[in-house]
Amino acid sequence: MSALEKLKSHFQTISNFSHLSAICGWDAASMMPAGGNEARSNAMAELSVHIHKLMTQPQLSDWFDEAEQQSLQGDDSAVLRELKRQWQQNNLLPEKLVQAQSLAGSKCEHAWRTQRGENDWQGFEKNWAEVVKLSQEEAQIRANATGLTPYDAMLDKFEPGTKTASLNQLFDNVKTWLPELIDEVIEKQRTETFIEPSGKFDTAQQKALGLEVMKLLKFDFNHGRLDESVHPFCGGVPSDVRITTRYDENEFVQSLMGIVHETGHARYEQGLPKSLAGLPAGEARSMGIHESQSLFFEMQVGRSDAFIQHLANMAGNTFKGHSPDLFAFDNFQKLYTRVKKDFIRVDADELTYPAHVILRYEIERDLINGDIKHTDVPELWDSKMQQYLGLSTKDNFTNGCMQDIHWTDGAFGYFPSYTLGAMYAAQFMAAMKETVDVDSAVASGDLTAIFNWLSDNIWSKGSLLSTDELVKGATGETLNADYFQAHLRSRYA
Amino acid sequence: MSALEKLKSHFQTISNFSHLSAICGWDAASMMPAGGNEARSNAMAELSVHIHKLMTQPQLSDWFDEAEQQSLQGDDSAVLRELKRQWQQNNLLPEKLVQAQSLAGSKCEHAWRTQRGENDWQGFEKNWAEVVKLSQEEAQIRANATGLTPYDAMLDKFEPGTKTASLNQLFDNVKTWLPELIDEVIEKQRTETFIEPSGKFDTAQQKALGLEVMKLLKFDFNHGRLDESVHPFCGGVPSDVRITTRYDENEFVQSLMGIVHETGHARYEQGLPKSLAGLPAGEARSMGIHESQSLFFEMQVGRSDAFIQHLANMAGNTFKGHSPDLFAFDNFQKLYTRVKKDFIRVDADELTYPAHVILRYEIERDLINGDIKHTDVPELWDSKMQQYLGLSTKDNFTNGCMQDIHWTDGAFGYFPSYTLGAMYAAQFMAAMKETVDVDSAVASGDLTAIFNWLSDNIWSKGSLLSTDELVKGATGETLNADYFQAHLRSRYA
Known part of the structure; x- marks a missing residue:
């Protein structure tokens, strides 16, 4: 199997798990009774971790290097370009930052649901400061990697x-x-x-x-x-x-x-x-x-x-x-x-x-x-x-x-x-x-x-x-x- | 973390994936339009493979050995017994047999859906022979492992x-x-x-x-x-x-x-x-x-x-x-x-x-x-x-x-x-x-x-x-x- 074939197959696997995430996400929003939320959240979080693992497996880097040496025909150049784009997007950020963002984001969003109704900028601003700071870090890392602002x-x-x-x-x-x-x-x-x-x-x-x-x-x-x-x-x-x-x-x-x-x-x-x-x-x-x-x-x-x-x-x-x-x-x-x-x-x-x-x-x-x-x-x-x-x-x-x-x-x-x-x-x-x-x-x-x-x-x-x-x-x-x-x-x- | 704790955590992970399987299975039977079947089947098969992998990871055997040396309190003996039971059920059969069974079963069941209406025992019997043979093999392997008939x-x-x-x-x-x-x-x-x-x-x-x-x-x-x-x-x-x-x-x-x-x-x-x-x-x-x-x-x-x-x-x-x-x-x-x-x-x-x-x-x-x-x-x-x-x-x-x-x-x-x-x-x-x-x-x-x-x-x-x-x-x-x-x-x- 060529490196591109390996990549395609690996991303098909990821796509299969994303399929389950999409259907269970739809279900959570349109079908699930409220009492199902805790177990569902755990299951969805487990799935996210698994997809992230698949997206960051070390051998992918080698496969991309190899695939870029292949002579590609038809749509395959575009296929490889988009595979790499999605892979890079998912591998740019250090795990620690992603976790910190998830934590700070959840905390800020959760509190916001009450704070907004109470017009509580003071309360919101305290949580939001961290979200903004971490997003600025993310942006800087992405900027360094891409040469963009x-x-x-x-x-x-x-x-x-x-x-x-x-x-x-x-x-x-x-x-x-x-x-x-x-x-x-x-x-x-x-x-x-x-x-x-x-x-x-x-x-x-x-x-x-x-x-x-x-x-x-x-x-x-x-x-x-x-x-x-x-x-x-x-x-x-x-x-x-x-x-x-x-x-x-x-x-x-x-x-x-x-x-x-x-x-x-x-x-x-x-x-x-x-x-x-x-x-x-x-x-x-x-x-x-x-x-x-x-x-x-x-x-x-x-x-x-x-x-x-x-x-x-x-x-x-x-x-x-x-x-x-x-x-x-x-x-x-x-x-x-x-x-x-x-x-x-x-x-x-x-x-x-x-x-x-x-x-x-x-x-x-x-x-x-x-x-x-x-x-x-x-x-x-x-x-x-x-x-x-x-x-x-x-x-x-x-x-x-x-x-x-x-x-x-x-x-x-x-x-x-x-x-x-x-x-x-x-x-x-x-x-x-x-x-x-x-x-x-x-x-x-x-x-x-x-x-x-x-x-x-x-x-x-x-x-x-x-x-x-x-x-x-x-x-x-x-x-x-x-x-x-x-x-x-x-x-x- | 004790061996039992490790086992519990691992089976919680399995349970999270089973949760997704249960919801997407329900969806396939009650919500999914017919055209969604092929992609869903692929996604569900991918999930089954993943759950099987988790269920057969080599380190589990060591954890069970260790856990059985622990002195357990409260419900933990029963918890361990049932963990082991589920693990054994999933590890008894050689991969090859499971695959052969899945193939023969799908083939027989699929043909049966038509053959039944046509009263076609001759046709059914040909496929079913393999299903029965493989089930007999399965039963013998289970019998050897458990001392049961x-x-x-x-x-x-x-x-x-x-x-x-x-x-x-x-x-x-x-x-x-x-x-x-x-x-x-x-x-x-x-x-x-x-x-x-x-x-x-x-x-x-x-x-x-x-x-x-x-x-x-x-x-x-x-x-x-x-x-x-x-x-x-x-x-x-x-x-x-x-x-x-x-x-x-x-x-x-x-x-x-x-x-x-x-x-x-x-x-x-x-x-x-x-x-x-x-x-x-x-x-x-x-x-x-x-x-x-x-x-x-x-x-x-x-x-x-x-x-x-x-x-x-x-x-x-x-x-x-x-x-x-x-x-x-x-x-x-x-x-x-x-x-x-x-x-x-x-x-x-x-x-x-x-x-x-x-x-x-x-x-x-x-x-x-x-x-x-x-x-x-x-x-x-x-x-x-x-x-x-x-x-x-x-x-x-x-x-x-x-x-x-x-x-x-x-x-x-x-x-x-x-x-x-x-x-x-x-x-x-x-x-x-x-x-x-x-x-x-x-x-x-x-x-x-x-x-x-x-x-x-x-x-x-x-x-x-x-x-x-x-x-x-x-x-x-x-x-x-x-x-x-x-x-x-x-x-x-």
Whole structure:
């Protein structure tokens, strides 16, 4: 067996254990009764240790050296590159640091769950200091190994190849037009009237509606399921993708579009190249590309006129006994395109969302690079919120810098993916429209041409290409935020 | 760390991996879409290999030697005994034999799924010859290692300590009175009339009814769930027990009592000693004792007058719009105590079931001990069916010796557990009634006293005692089939 074959086989083994982790993780979030948590946590921790052991076995280093001497054909260069990337990511950090991070992160996150509600910055800051310090150490080690800046080295975990220089340029550009556009749209919407859902919307009916929309979006039910969890997510494995949603009896609007979003993630997973299953090269390219697929479904397709019309019809047919005016096209469109300046990122609309992300990006970038202290964060948050959204978070930590879970356990470098995803999605749609009559396809109810384009250009590529190569291959150019701006202006202005 | 501590820690690790296997196994049977099967099978096989490796690590032998020199206190002797038992069970067989068995078993079982429907004994026999041969080899290796006869060595996997000598005695006794009793009861029931369910019984309502019955039986929903699968089972782990059922829209009788049965298994698991969680000594004592708990719930409590009255009331309240006569106590009792001579074990009633088991026991005993050839089985089956139930299976392999899955992959030694369980259950009930007013407890709807007895005498003991010690501790004597006979006569004659 060649060194590359040995590596492939070893990573298939790792992938088998990751499969079990994914299914049991999904189960813990969607099926497991509370009393099962302790034993499950122990079992999952044992599995993590085992996967880590497999990922750090000493002979792998020799196999990589050997494999790099092989003359490789077809996809094998990319396969080896991604194997090495995943291996390096898992071998860069000393065990001691990983353990210290896990400990400090768990402690900080656990306390945060109470502290956030109590607006207790003082308490939070004490635990968080250690998390930040350890993340800075991690970033420095990654920087030393890769020649990147500390923050770029953290970004690289989620967005391989994406750098601060380009993010600064992208986001600075957004900052030149977004605040003004937000004000303009809010002014325009001020006089609009619309009907919000009221009364009861049976959750079994909401689920039936969700499944109907998933069918329209050609979710492959032979390779996946829809279930419920407190925090919706897309999990499982490509051959068996598990998406979840959360139903609220008082309204169906959020859950319905949430299902469209998760279906985008799911179809990317279901469409990954089967010939590379179990290998890193067969996995999703990056968090940003993953988000581009969910946002393509949710924002590009899901909020298009033709799709809104489908949703309105389906919901109207599902929830008889409510006023038909609720399900009028105009009303549905208004429900799904309402813009509002508010504090909370996860509840933000499409237009204000980038402001929330850019604020976080700028703060975490400077924090990880050591340009600011963690105690500077509340003031910076307040000043940037005022600048981008005209809201003050002074002394409001709950709805300010303590609102997200990400930083509590050191996930620095992740936030940009959300807005990168939105930008990629807009660019993909612009490119797709050059060859596909998207609006007619959606209106006809047969979206095959859209999915074929995504499959050919994105899903089937897995991680064979770099993100830049992928985007250029699909759209003729690397990431260009003009498409995003044009999209937002066309929809909202 | 002492050798025993090392062993405990190692088996906790194994238990963590078994936890993942149990949850993913449950998922495969109850949640997984068909398209997920291939990747799941690979992941589960990888996990099995890993667990086998952990179970056969060379240092364990030294640790056992050392631990046996330690002076042990409290439960530790039993803990060590059961650790060693599980370890020996997993280390007795050469890898090659295990692999050959797995291969031959899979091949035989897979082909059987088609061959059974086609009544194809010739085809089946060819594959089965290898399965039987390998099982005989396994039995001989186990016999050599333990000093038991080959069949006793196989029995020992499922019923530690139970021997052919005592089974012969128990079952020969049953054969002296059962056939006559069956005839008597059938004659008595011949003139009885009753109403069978007809029309539709909504499966969501059936589930709600099942959950209501589980509540009555104090299933702990903080540590378990009810779901659906093609073949009902009780799986998961003690902290998170997953039971399943299968609903038929045309009737609710089977599924409802099936849930009562699985709840018996589940409460045993939920009641195992938490201080020994993850250790063999903390697991269920044997298959027969496990079945005694499900049958205690299904047959002893579940078919008692007072419980039948609860079921009739609950079902009547659930399925409005059906004739109230269907839910009359008398009718329910008749539905649940109907006796019929028939071919199929899994559909058999309480009274004829032992005949099916004894037939199988006698055949597999002689087969494994080499006293008969596998080609003798159809003729023996036919003659014993004629003798015990007055039915001929000549040339009817489908409903004769090819009806069960057990033998297709070599699970010889398992069948006796079913009837041992029924006997233990009857004996437990007789003993319980000496101190607990069972009928009043059931009638009151508060069955706590019953469950306390089971918890104190059975569940909380795990595998700390041998089966004989357990039964003697609970009832004052070792297994005595007279209680079973008395129970059947009292209910049916």
